[in-house]
Amino acid sequence: MTNEEPRTPQGLASRAEHNLSALKTMSTSDKIEEVLVALRRVIRATDLHSKKLVKTASVTGPQLLLLQIVNAKGDMTISELARDMSLSQATVTTILDRLQKRELIERVRSETDKRKVHPRLTDHGRKILSTAPTALQDNFVRRFRALDEWEQGMIIAALQRVAEMMDAKDIDASPFLDVGALDRAIPPV
Amino acid sequence: MTNEEPRTPQGLASRAEHNLSALKTMSTSDKIEEVLVALRRVIRATDLHSKKLVKTASVTGPQLLLLQIVNAKGDMTISELARDMSLSQATVTTILDRLQKRELIERVRSETDKRKVHPRLTDHGRKILSTAPTALQDNFVRRFRALDEWEQGMIIAALQRVAEMMDAKDIDASPFLDVGALDRAIPPV
DNA sequence: GCAAATTAATTAGAGAACTAAAGAAAAATG
DNA sequence: CATTTTTCTTTAGTTCTCTAATTAATTTGC
Numbered sequence: 001m002t003n004e005e006p007r008t009p010q011g012l013a014s015r016a017e018h019n020l021s022a023l024k025t026m027s028t029s030d031k032i033e034e035v036l037v038a039l040r041r042v043i044r045a046t047d048l049h050s051k052k053l054v055k056t057a058s059v060t061g062p063q064l065l066l067l068q069i070v071n072a073k074g075d076m077t078i079s080e081l082a083r084d085m086s087l088s089q090a091t092v093t094t095i096l097d098r099l100q101k102r103e104l105i106e107r108v109r110s111e112t113d114k115r116k117v118h119p120r121l122t123d124h125g126r127k128i129l130s131t132a133p134t135a136l137q138d139n140f141v142r143r144f145r146a147l148d149e150w151e152q153g154m155i156i157a158a159l160q161r162v163a164e165m166m167d168a169k170d171i172d173a174s175p176f177l178d179v180g181a182l183d184r185a186i187p188p189v
Numbered sequence: 190m191t192n193e194e195p196r197t198p199q200g201l202a203s204r205a206e207h208n209l210s211a212l213k214t215m216s217t218s219d220k221i222e223e224v225l226v227a228l229r230r231v232i233r234a235t236d237l238h239s240k241k242l243v244k245t246a247s248v249t250g251p252q253l254l255l256l257q258i259v260n261a262k263g264d265m266t267i268s269e270l271a272r273d274m275s276l277s278q279a280t281v282t283t284i285l286d287r288l289q290k291r292e293l294i295e296r297v298r299s300e301t302d303k304r305k306v307h308p309r310l311t312d313h314g315r316k317i318l319s320t321a322p323t324a325l326q327d328n329f330v331r332r333f334r335a336l337d338e339w340e341q342g343m344i345i346a347a348l349q350r351v352a353e354m355m356d357a358k359d360i361d362a363s364p365f366l367d368v369g370a371l372d373r374a375i376p377p378v
Numbered sequence: 379g380c381a382a383a384t385t386a387a388t389t390a391g392a393g394a395a396c397t398a399a400a401g402a403a404a405a406a407t408g
Numbered sequence: 409c410a411t412t413t414t415t416c417t418t419t420a421g422t423t424c425t426c427t428a429a430t431t432a433a434t435t436t437g438c
Contacts, residue, residue: 031341032330038348042228043235045355048275060394078416086237091396093417098394115404115415141221143354151350152220158347159227161340165332166234249423267387280425282388287423304386304433 039162057128059104062087062095067104067121067129075108075118104128228351238328246317248293251276251284256293256310256318264297264307293317 026034054061062085069084070076076084082092096119099105104125110116121129144152215223243250251274258273259265265273271281285308288294293314299305310318333341 028334028341031345032333034345035333035341035348036330038345038352039231039235041352041356042348043232045352046228046232049355051275062395079414086240087395088397089416090398090418094395097417113405113415117416139357140354143357144221144224145217147350152217152224154343155347155350156220156223156227158344159224159231159351161336161344162348163227163230163234165329166238167230168328168332251424268385276424277426278387279389279427283424286388302386302434306387 057131059099059128062091063099063104064129066092066095066099066119067125070105070119071121071126071129075120077110077116077118081119099125246320248288248317252288252293253318255281255284255288255308256314259294259308260310260315260318264309266299266305266307270308288314 050061050064054064057064059067065085066081069081073080073084078089078092078096082089085092096105096107099119100107103122105119105121108118108120110118144155147155239250239253243253246253248256254274255270258270262273267278267281267285271278274281276284285294285296288308289296292311294308294310297307297309299307333344336344
């Protein structure tokens with residue numbers, strides 16, 4: 001422990017209490033600011049984390065994500081994969097090309113429908129994957145484990161709430177924000 | 190409201206209670222899984238959001254991030270900017286080149302030290318920025334506002350906790366994970 | 379004061395990611 | 409069986425990102 005934090009239940013509790021008492025006097029817009037700042041920190045930390053990971057794994061972010069998905073979901077088509085990664089088919093094809101050149105995946109034509117291609121991990125690809133993604137969350141997991149039960153519970157509940165609020169379809173809001181255009185997305189976790 | 194969610198205090202409270210009661214019977218690794226899944230959802234939602242935003246703003250992610258930082262922090266050098274964005278100087282220079290070509294920023298040489306260059310938003314750049322980033326968080330903010338005070342407080346406290354755990358320097362853990370190599374990072378929030 | 383070292387930014391060169399558009403092959407439709 | 413649709417690949421063009429020079433300005437040591 002280098003940057004020491006109070007790790008005792010008292011320490012955690014008092015921190016939380018501090019936040020709660022500060023909240024009483026906080027305007028809604030202040031609260032929103034707080035929540036957005038915290039979110040940005042979380043997201044930035046994730047990015048940094050994943051960048052570092054990428055270096056150690058010797059694959060890029062999108063490549064790693066692809067490997068993870070293929071590993072988790074088994075045989076799937078390029079289009080499914082593209083949908084899962086929120087990328088275009090063409091992009092997935094080129095990422096696959098590079099992974100194939102390095103022999104981390106291979107392409108298997110479907111027997112039943114010869115248009116379809118199933119990317120499949122090679123042994124080498126599996127090995128890369130097994131070394132990489134564990135490191136990613138290790139730190140966070142270790143710290144999370146050290147928390148009190150009640151705080152773990154609070155965090156789960158809160159994150160789920162936030163996730164809901166964020167990934168709920170924007171349908172209800174779109175009428176006055178929407179710009180048309182469905183979108184894509186990327187990055188590795 | 191299309192995917193209706195119970196928006197009443199009762200609805201929210203009962204959902205939270207549900208989570209809490211489920212927690213009692215949940216193993217630590219299950220909890221960790223829950224928390225990671227929720228995190229991934231949050232991050233993915235953010236990415237999708239920012240992708241959409243990027244389309245509407247007609248700038249790319251890194252470009253938008255750069256504009257946001259310059260706007261927020263005023264006169265700064267390229268190296269500061271690079272540090273803030275966790276990119277190399279050279280990368281920032283090329284991003285600036287493109288923004289300058291589109292006249293969203295201009296370069297101002299420092300008077301006191303002529304090696305230094307201060308990127309500055311043009312009116313057009315400010316306009317781009319003002320249309321874009323509001324939309325980004327609107328949905329989330331609207332939903333957040335609709336929550337009960339206690340739930341807003343819980344979410345802030347939890348997110349801050351998570352942010353701490355994530356962006357605390359990895360120093361203490363690195364001895365057995367570290368691969369050397371400082372890292373960089375990217376994306377727009 | 380001026381040569382040497384340092385600092386700031388740019389340029390050059392190259393790999394990867396991404397998109398849109400067009401093309402090729404297989405399967406479904408009528 | 410000709411047409412349409414689906415699935416994947418190819419191509420061309422932009423952007424992002426890095427490392428390794430390069431240029432210019434400042435600071436340091438003597």
